[in-house]
Amino acid sequence: MKIYIKYMVSLRCKLMVKKELEKLGLHYTNIELGMVETKEEINDALLLELKSNLALSGLELIDDKRSVLIDRIKNVIIEMIHYSEEVPKVNYSDYIADKLDYDYTYLSNLFSEVKGITIQxxxxxxxxxxxxxxxxxxxxxxxxxxxxxxxxxxxxxxxxxxxxxxxxxxxxxxxxxxxxxxxxxx
CATH class of the missing domain: 1.10.10.60 (Homeodomain-like)
Known part of the structure; x- marks a missing residue:
C-alpha cells in the first residue's frame, strides 16, 4: 500500500516516519521523500493512528490525488536540488516528467493552479x-x-x-x- 505524506522533505522526516511505522508494527518496503510503501494493507483504525502520530511531528497524510501529485512534484525538485550531488544537466521539465511519468504541461498547469507559482x-x-x-x-x-x-x-x-x-x-x-x-x- 502506498501512503503519501506531506512535509516529508528531509532524511530526519524519513527517520520519524520509520519510527512511527515500527511503533505500529507496520512493515515497509520503500520510504522516499513524501511516500511510504508498506508490505501490508492498512486498516482505517491503524491509518488514523498513524495520521495522528505523524501530525505530532508536523507531518500529514495526503489522500487527495491532486495534493499527492503536487507533493510528489515538490519532493522531486527538493531531492534534485538539495540531495543530489549535482543538479541534472537535462531540462528540468524532462527530468520531472520522466520521474513522475506524467506530461509536463499537465504537471505545470496543475502546480501553478494549486500553488500560485510556476514550477520554474x-x-x-x-x-x-x-x-x-x-x-x-x-x-x-x-x-x-x-x-x-x-x-x-x-x-x-x-x-x-x-x-x-x-x-x-x-x-x-x-x-x-x-x-x-x-x-x-x-
Missing part, C-alpha cells in the same frame, strides 16, 4: 536556497556553485540570487561571515 519559480527559489547554503559553508567558490547548480555562468547565478534575495552572493557571504564572527566573540 519553485525550482529557482530552491536553487537560490541551496546556493545560500553552499555560500555559507564556504567550501566552494561562486564558479563551482554555479556549475554545481547547473547555471550557465556566475553572472546568471548572481542575477537570479539578487532578484530573489535582494543581495549579491558576495554581500550575502560577507553578512554570513560577520554573523559567524559575532557569534564566536560572545
Amino acid at each position: 519559480h519553485f525550482i529557482i527559489k530552491h536553487k537560490i536556497e541551496r546556493a545560500k547554503e553552499l555560500i555559507l559553508y564556504n567550501e566552494l567558490n561562486l564558479t563551482e556553485i554555479a556549475h554545481k547548480l547547473n547555471y550557465s555562468s556566475v553572472a546568471h547565478l548572481s542575477n537570479q540570487f539578487k532578484k530573489v534575495t535582494g543581495h549579491t552572493p558576495t554581500y550575502y557571504k560577507k553578512i554570513g561571515q560577520k554573523r559567524k564572527s559575532n557569534l564566536e566573540n560572545l
